Amino acid sequence: MNADEARATVLAVLATIAPEANLSELELDVEFRDQLDIDSMDFLNFIIGVHERTGIDIPEEDYPALETLAGCINYLVAARPAG
Amino acid sequence: MSGAVKTTCREALRAAIREAMQRDSRVFLMGEDVGEYGGCFAVSKGLLDEFGPERIRDTPLSESVFVGAGIGAAMNGLRPIVEVMTVNFSLLALDQILNNAATILHMSGGQFNVPLVIRMATGGGRQLAAQHSHSLEGWYAHIPGIKVLTPGTIEDFRGMLWTALEDPDPVLIFENALLYNLEGELAEDAGPVDISKARVLRSGTSLSLFSYGGSIPKTLEAAVQLESRGIDPEVVDLRTLRPLDTATIIDSVRRTHRAVIVDEGWRSGSISAEIMARIMEESFYELDAPVARVCTAEVPLPYAKQMEDAALPRVETIIEAAMNVVGGNG
Amino acid sequence: MAEFLMPSLGADMTEGTVTRWLVQPGDHVDRGDIVVEVETDKADMEVEIFEAGTIEQLLVPQGEKVPVGTPLAIVATAAAPAARVALPETSGPAPPLAEAPKPAAPSPAAPRPRATPTARIRARELGVDLAAVHGTGVAGAITRQDVEHAALRRAPEPAPRAEGRRLLVSPRARLLAGERGIDLATVTGSGPGGSITAGDVERVAAPTAVAAPSLPSGPAVEVPSGRPRAAGRGPIAALMERSNREIPHYYLGIEVDMSRALDWLKAENRKRPVPDRILASALLLKATALAAHEVPEVNGYFIDGGFQPSATVNLGVAISLRQGGLVAPAILDASAMPLGELMRRLQDLVARARAGRLRASEMSSGTITVTNLGEQGVDFVYGVIYPPQVALVGFGKVTERPWAEAGMLGVRPVITASLAADHRASDGHRGGQFLATVAKLLQEPEHL
Structure with missing residues (x-):
């Protein structure tokens, strides 16, 4: 997965979590939590959404790496789908 | 999409008559002074030269006779347009209209219908005093068996006639005489219009102003002034008083929750009373204020200008009624 | 005086x-x-x-x-010796009082109450019905003071409006007030003739959300401030108003060591695939549900002047909506539900709450409610009970704290659980037992 695909995946999942948000204004390095009114349930659903679209198994320890758009892109570009 | 032309209600109506005569050879116009004189309100001016005395027929001063003749012509396959000079003279033909035109279909067991159109001028405001200023369209709307149209816009002056002629049953068109001179834009390709639906002329949220015929320009002006006071009125042109388009009325009330009816008739037993009743029947729980109305004072209409003005619905009285209904909730 | x-x-x-x-x-x-x-x-x-x-x-x-x-x-x-009871004696006409419009004159057959002449005059002035006044004078005669006291007793009642006539309410406003549970007597009319309009009802439905953040301190923690008011605020506002008016709340709090629960959860989630992972919230809910089952005084309804405990724990969960507003649908029979199932229900409930697809039964069936405000950085929740429930359990955020246990000092993740309970249904002793049970259950997460 390249960076553009990763970004598109992340934004698509976020759009289902925070449908009211203008994701085109999302900043790369600011936590979603501070930009999108996201709670832990939303974040879990985000992780599930990314998992379902990419097949990547994301352990809980890695959650902090996925708290910003830039972090997500880096993580997804580096990751390999399970199996 | 063609362009728009500037015209008047009178010219639009004349164009409608001309079109009907051209489209259907069964159509003819008859009434007092419609030929040589060109009509009391000059609606048919020039049509005698164009269509000849067979189809533009002057009649004796006997409404009962020529309305009755119109009924007979309609029953025998023609499509008459009968012009009655004003609504007060129509009372002389009331027996023909109410007892014959409106009932023959029923009395003949459905054998004979009466595809007749009767046009007449209605309304006050021209200093013609108590005997020539009536607004009796609400009265006629009481009668099953006829349709009652009240054009209030140039489009409807242009478009209602043909649709009325197409109708298999008698249709009465009440033309507010003050509107003949009303100027406005009309699409070059304007033609027949639907006559079964009321029309929202202006969408709004604060209240619904229901109006028709000669009160339409006043109501629209009141709406403009109300807007400058922070009120956002909806204006609904009823267009047809019988059958009333209850669905559009109720739909509007469901959105605005307040209603004012502007009706140039006298209030007791008026069409405004009927509309209020239907609003109660079908949308009581939507109402956020008592329904109000602006009608003509219940007096024989005065001759003196300022007295007549005071008796008729005016822009100011419409605004006042609307403000009262809206209260502090504009 | x-x-x-x-x-x-x-x-x-x-x-x-x-x-x-x-x-x-x-x-x-x-x-x-x-x-x-x-x-x-x-x-x-x-x-x-x-x-x-x-x-x-x-x-x-x-x-x-x-x-x-x-x-x-x-x-x-001592401060106000012999001061007369504050009555509107200076005003000329009798003030409009609640009892003024008696539908009919007292029936002629009714015995005339024994009263002094000045008492009768005063009763007329104040609009007091002598038949309803208890006399303390000679042979039980009603005195002027009796009349004034009777008037005084009435004074705190809401001021009648429109001279005691029926309230002027538009049909739409009446419908709306019914839907939102708003007492029309508390609404000021702005419509024609001072009538109450739908807009007036909506304005009354709003103020809790607007006013609460400005309260000096206390039980307003629950109200999100600075967010646009959503349609859902209306019924909540009326309910919260009723709660604070009717329910004698008491508040208890307890600090809970969350280290075992969170460690267990971390290990558990490592075993679970992404879609089946469990949030700490679910643990808190399960512990609350089990504790409510053990201490029934916090689980049920206070109705018709009495407490009716509930056999099942229908756990109301306060869910904030994305565009502002709050709902508290219930997870039915939560105490009997395995943790994974509870988590799935919670996930489903949050999703449906935010999509506006809750069922009416879920909205009205809660027997106790939990609100978790930890994510907002709140330490302690002073909850407002959802009537007719009798308890609201609050959780704050998990913070690292110095924690002494068995003579050893360590740093532990700690959460504060709080209880707002209806003193008519339970006392502090049972409330304390309930919170202690929650804390104890969270020390054995594997049993949750």
Whole structure:
């Protein structure tokens, strides 16, 4: 997965979590939590959404790496789908 | 999409008559002074030269006779347009209209219908005093068996006639005489219009102003002034008083929750009373204020200008009624 | 001038009988003096007074049973000796009072109440119905003071409007108020003739959300501030208003060591695939549900003056909506549900709440409610109970704290669990047991 695909995946999942948000204004390095009114349930659903679209198994320890758009892109570009 | 032309209600109506005569050879116009004189309100001016005395027929001063003749012509396959000079003279033909035109279909067991159109001028405001200023369209709307149209816009002056002629049953068109001179834009390709639906002329949220015929320009002006006071009125042109388009009325009330009816008739037993009743029947729980109305004072209409003005619905009285209904909730 | 009131001598006391007065008008009393003996359903008690002054008048004779809060005596306090009861004596016409529009004149057959002439005049002035006044004068005659006290007793009632006529309410406003549970008597009309319009009802539905953040302190923590008001605020506003008006809340808090629970959760989630992972919230909910099952006094409804415990725990969960607003749908029979199932229900409930697809049964079936405000950085929740429920459990955020256990000091993740409970249904002792049970259950997460 390249960076553009990763970004598109992340934004698509976020759009289902925070449908009211203008994701085109999302900043790369600011936590979603501070930009999108996201709670832990939303974040879990985000992780599930990314998992379902990419097949990547994301352990809980890695959650902090996925708290910003830039972090997500880096993580997804580096990751390999399970199996 | 063609362009728009500037015209008047009178010219639009004349164009409608001309079109009907051209489209259907069964159509003819008859009434007092419609030929040589060109009509009391000059609606048919020039049509005698164009269509000849067979189809533009002057009649004796006997409404009962020529309305009755119109009924007979309609029953025998023609499509008459009968012009009655004003609504007060129509009372002389009331027996023909109410007892014959409106009932023959029923009395003949459905054998004979009466595809007749009767046009007449209605309304006050021209200093013609108590005997020539009536607004009796609400009265006629009481009668099953006829349709009652009240054009209030140039489009409807242009478009209602043909649709009325197409109708298999008698249709009465009440033309507010003050509107003949009303100027406005009309699409070059304007033609027949639907006559079964009321029309929202202006969408709004604060209240619904229901109006028709000669009160339409006043109501629209009141709406403009109300807007400058922070009120956002909806204006609904009823267009047809019988059958009333209850669905559009109720739909509007469901959105605005307040209603004012502007009706140039006298209030007791008026069409405004009927509309209020239907609003109660079908949308009581939507109402956020008592329904109000602006009608003509219940007096024989005065001759003196300022007295007549005071008796008729005016822009100011419409605004006042609307403000009262809206209260502090504009 | 002060009123000495029939006190509440127990959570369940609604009325009491004056069995014996120990003072008489003219007697001097000091704070703490025993002045009257009162009999309740359960016991006879001596009642002390909290004002110093002179007993001016005894309002309730011996042997009479009156509701809690009824004035029993008037005391002229030192601060305001002999001051007359504050009554609108200077105003000319009688003020409109609630009882004024009696539908019909008293039937001629009814005996004329015995009253002094000045009492009759005063009763007319104040619009007091003499038949409803208890006389303390000679042979039970009604005195002028009796009339004035009767008027005074009535004064705290909401001011009648429109001269006591039926409220003017538009049909739409009436419908809306019914839907949102709003008392029309609390609404000011702005429509034609002062009538109440739908807009007026909506404005009343709003203020809790607007006003609460400006409260100096206290039980407003729950209200999100600075967010646009959503449609859902209306019913919540009315409910919260009712709660604070009717329910005698008490508050307890307990700090809970979350290290075992969070460690267990981390290990558990490592075993679970992404879609099946469990949030700490679910653990808190499960512990609350089990504790509510063990301490039934916090689980049920207070209806018709009595507490009805519920056999099942239908756990209401306060869910904030994305565009502002709050709903508290219930997870039915939560205490009997395995943790994974509870998590799935929670996930489903949050999703449907935010999509506006909750079922009516979920909205009305909660027997106790939990609100978790930890994510907002809140430490302690002073909750407002959802009537007719009797308890609201709050959780704050998990923070690292120094924690002493078995003589050792360590740093532990700690959360504060709080309980707002209805004192009519439970007392602090049982409330404390409930919170302790929550804490204990969270120490054994594998059993949740």
